[in-house]
Amino acid sequence: MPLPDPSRRYPITLPDGSDHKGTVFLSQAINHPRFQAGAFSYASDFEAPEDWASRLAPYLFPFSREKLVVGKFCQIAHGVRFITSSANHAMDGMTCFPFPVFDPEHMSGFQPDMRDTVIGHDVWIGYNAMILPGARIGNGAIIGAGSVVRGEFPPYSIVTGNPAEVRRLRFDTDTIDKLQALRWWDWPAEVIAGAEDALLSGNIKELERVAPN
16 A cells, blocks of 8 residues: 655545545644754644644744754654743742843843753654653554653653553564664655555564565
């Protein structure tokens, strides 16, 4: 089965032939200088916004100094929010009150926290999860519904809770190392399409067999 066209804004076609407006490929729906999204990564929302960047990352402004980076083939459920570094207040003074943000001349230069938030490839982020400033989520991780995620999480981990913790790894370390080396998300689209059965089967040997040379 061929992959969906990554240049489409709405990648899902309903049985009546219409586009499902509640799911978008982020690379086509996001037009924001600080928000990067890889090919085939999608987000879904039951009340589809006009501005997907503001819905997903409400504190990420065009003048923000941090970046939000989402890899390829990520799956982002309804209600997910990325609380990026621009949301943070300074905590080393006598008050956390952000006086400079009320002065247009100083607003853009005042940002106590400038950490990027980086989501790897093939990450599934579940319903209503909240990703906090500076989080780094490894390839293939699963973030459970309602989780509050801060810090760094390894590839192919299952992460749940508030605060979020690694509950277990999806595969044994040998399989994870092989998946990290294969980097299937970087293969040509036609090769990925041909590897669909191997990708869905959980059979690492079959995936290695169909990998491009």
